Amino acid sequence: MSVQPQRAARPTLEDVAERAGVSRATASRVLNSSPRVSPEAHEAVTAAVVELGYTPNHAARSLVTRRTDAVAVVFSEPEPKIFDDPHFGQLIRAAARALAAADVQMVLMLVHSPEDQARAERFLAGGHVDGALLFAPHKGDQLPSVARKLPLPVVYAGRPWGPLRGLHLVDNDNIGGAVVATEHLLSLGRKKIVSVTGTVDEYSSIDRVEGWRTAVGADEAETALMTESGNFDREGGKRAMAALLDRVPDLDAAFVASDLMAAGALDALREAGKRVPEDVAVVGFDDHPLIAPHTEPPLTTIKQDSNDQVAHMVTHLLRLLRDEPVRARREVLPTILVRRQST
Amino acid sequence: MSVQPQRAARPTLEDVAERAGVSRATASRVLNSSPRVSPEAHEAVTAAVVELGYTPNHAARSLVTRRTDAVAVVFSEPEPKIFDDPHFGQLIRAAARALAAADVQMVLMLVHSPEDQARAERFLAGGHVDGALLFAPHKGDQLPSVARKLPLPVVYAGRPWGPLRGLHLVDNDNIGGAVVATEHLLSLGRKKIVSVTGTVDEYSSIDRVEGWRTAVGADEAETALMTESGNFDREGGKRAMAALLDRVPDLDAAFVASDLMAAGALDALREAGKRVPEDVAVVGFDDHPLIAPHTEPPLTTIKQDSNDQVAHMVTHLLRLLRDEPVRARREVLPTILVRRQST
DNA sequence: GCGAACTGTGGGAGCGCTCCCGAGCGGGGC
DNA sequence: GCCCCGCTCGGGAGCGCTCCCACAGTTCGC
Numbered sequence: 001m002s003v004q005p006q007r008a009a010r011p012t013l014e015d016v017a018e019r020a021g022v023s024r025a026t027a028s029r030v031l032n033s034s035p036r037v038s039p040e041a042h043e044a045v046t047a048a049v050v051e052l053g054y055t056p057n058h059a060a061r062s063l064v065t066r067r068t069d070a071v072a073v074v075f076s077e078p079e080p081k082i083f084d085d086p087h088f089g090q091l092i093r094a095a096a097r098a099l100a101a102a103d104v105q106m107v108l109m110l111v112h113s114p115e116d117q118a119r120a121e122r123f124l125a126g127g128h129v130d131g132a133l134l135f136a137p138h139k140g141d142q143l144p145s146v147a148r149k150l151p152l153p154v155v156y157a158g159r160p161w162g163p164l165r166g167l168h169l170v171d172n173d174n175i176g177g178a179v180v181a182t183e184h185l186l187s188l189g190r191k192k193i194v195s196v197t198g199t200v201d202e203y204s205s206i207d208r209v210e211g212w213r214t215a216v217g218a219d220e221a222e223t224a225l226m227t228e229s230g231n232f233d234r235e236g237g238k239r240a241m242a243a244l245l246d247r248v249p250d251l252d253a254a255f256v257a258s259d260l261m262a263a264g265a266l267d268a269l270r271e272a273g274k275r276v277p278e279d280v281a282v283v284g285f286d287d288h289p290l291i292a293p294h295t296e297p298p299l300t301t302i303k304q305d306s307n308d309q310v311a312h313m314v315t316h317l318l319r320l321l322r323d324e325p326v327r328a329r330r331e332v333l334p335t336i337l338v339r340r341q342s343t
Numbered sequence: 344m345s346v347q348p349q350r351a352a353r354p355t356l357e358d359v360a361e362r363a364g365v366s367r368a369t370a371s372r373v374l375n376s377s378p379r380v381s382p383e384a385h386e387a388v389t390a391a392v393v394e395l396g397y398t399p400n401h402a403a404r405s406l407v408t409r410r411t412d413a414v415a416v417v418f419s420e421p422e423p424k425i426f427d428d429p430h431f432g433q434l435i436r437a438a439a440r441a442l443a444a445a446d447v448q449m450v451l452m453l454v455h456s457p458e459d460q461a462r463a464e465r466f467l468a469g470g471h472v473d474g475a476l477l478f479a480p481h482k483g484d485q486l487p488s489v490a491r492k493l494p495l496p497v498v499y500a501g502r503p504w505g506p507l508r509g510l511h512l513v514d515n516d517n518i519g520g521a522v523v524a525t526e527h528l529l530s531l532g533r534k535k536i537v538s539v540t541g542t543v544d545e546y547s548s549i550d551r552v553e554g555w556r557t558a559v560g561a562d563e564a565e566t567a568l569m570t571e572s573g574n575f576d577r578e579g580g581k582r583a584m585a586a587l588l589d590r591v592p593d594l595d596a597a598f599v600a601s602d603l604m605a606a607g608a609l610d611a612l613r614e615a616g617k618r619v620p621e622d623v624a625v626v627g628f629d630d631h632p633l634i635a636p637h638t639e640p641p642l643t644t645i646k647q648d649s650n651d652q653v654a655h656m657v658t659h660l661l662r663l664l665r666d667e668p669v670r671a672r673r674e675v676l677p678t679i680l681v682r683r684q685s686t
Numbered sequence: 687g688c689g690a691a692c693t694g695t696g697g698g699a700g701c702g703c704t705c706c707c708g709a710g711c712g713g714g715g716c
Numbered sequence: 717g718c719c720c721c722g723c724t725c726g727g728g729a730g731c732g733c734t735c736c737c738a739c740a741g742t743t744c745g746c
Contacts, residue, residue, distance in 0.1 A: 010470065012701095012702055012703085013704095014703095023725065023727075024703085024704095025725070025726060028703070028704060036724060037725090055468055055469040057406070057470065057702050058470065058471050059470075059702080059703090060402075060406050062402035062731095063400070063402040063406055063701090063702080063704090063733085065703085065704070065731095085432065089431050089435075092432075092435065092451070092453075093453060096451060096452070097453070100452075100462060105471065106451050107413070108416075109443075110436060110443075125398055128401050290634075294606075355732055356733065356734095366695065366696045366697075367697090367734095369694080372734095379694060379695090381693090399733075400731085400733070402732080403733040404733055404734075405701095406700095406734090407734045408733085408734065408735095
């Protein structure tokens, strides 16, 4: 006679029905708040649920409804370092909050290796989730093209590479933000405004250069002269700023495409003996809470609201899941200038 | 005659079996790599799986196996600000990596409101996951006591409040790290070593004070005089340092219980005209990648390897899930001193 | 040389749920 | 007074999978 492990047998809907003196079907109706149930039945079932501590078996429900009430949140980044960025934490937090509010579970996937990607593909194709939020900004990333073939609603953060036809996405107004930043510098009377750019494999970076170019009216030759990539990291920002000081000694302002790079740029300016903002005014991008307010001097920057972006993505995805109409396939969210002491 | 929406009917195991010319049972055996299958059958099934692009229906499998192959990763923080901390990003990333390697899905839950907690409770009790990793360091948090009643393996990060009996946890050696930090300062000949502490509602903070107290041999009165809480944020670190400078004007070293607070403490020291490390040597805690190397001067600090901690938690949990023996219910991971220019 | 053990396989039950369909019942219209 | 409609409810099928059990065929021991 062996001792059964007997992990506390959870009550089933059958048990609830029996206790409530109704059929399984009626009990199910109550749980799914179907309208065609008498008040007495409703009450009896509700009471039985509480008494038995019943929780529906998700697998069984999912098997028949073909819904999982879960969505995947996928971050695809060739360089895993991005995951240390607090921006990433903000995005996750925003997603968690918005999905929790809709009582949808969040399955997080971080992909940076080809194996991760294969796993993600299998997972998304495997019907484990009803939809996905996809963060895959980098050129050459295969995931978006794989994802678009999936019979699964996907909402993208920003514009992925490849054809956009038919994609649902929520972007930040990077161009507009860069224009505002640059015009702010122009309005301060600055004449020689350079730009430290990000990596050319992300649209967010490309758009920011584009906004700067439009605002200053630079042609191709000027653009080549007046911009330098800082690779979206602090060291890169410093290097880029140093190179620009070398090439354009009389520069009097810089639009730097991220706060992290701007912190590096400020280091370079300090080392070159330039005063900020007197000699050189600097505007960053992101309004990074751990960086922008704490640089020397505190950084004027463009704030993009990640919370808002993710909230929009979630709303959009939920509408798709519920077959509700979406206002537009693509949404572009505004960015705003936050002025501090670097301008 | 209505048009069926007909979402691409996924092949079932039945289809695979038919195509391979075997029974459903044999096909299932192949998929679950059961040993008792002939090579021919194995090959036929494998081929059929590829040809049909079959992926197992997770809900059906889960219904009968009572496993979900998913675990919850729960962060319980009354103050949601913590989620902006890059430390948080590192933990998530480490968890994602370790769980992905085991082909276990990660369901992320961020709880800070009572509703979040109720949701988390329901979710954990609902059999949606096989186990959970729980980060709930704060005193008064109800989640740990709820979780311990759940028929669900849980591994804790650090020591939660309440009885530890029977809990599985992986902690960092906060006491040891603080001792090493303080002894480092003593070895430099420092005599008046103060400490900026964290919040009293976390064991990590309490342990760090304790380590400092042990190393300097302070009694209760001295401890009250020589320590000040910085509330684990930058402003608090600054305030605490200023208060300590006031109370102990001849202090010549400080052990600060987090890098973020240490950054604030350095601000306070600078404003007070103290040179670091000449007048006051400072040691932080965390080795925060965005802070420690970039303070002025760069910060000597205690590194705790979050990756390692989470990896241990995952390994521990997986062993529990597989009914394998665990070495010890509680693991304590070492911390190491990273020396930079602030000492 | 014959029963026992072992190996590969298929049939079938059943996991817990939803949903279709039809039964039962009461009330209103003619 | 009868029929029909609307409302609530129960029976039963079936979602796709795993796993128990039985069975046929082979090999081994004495």
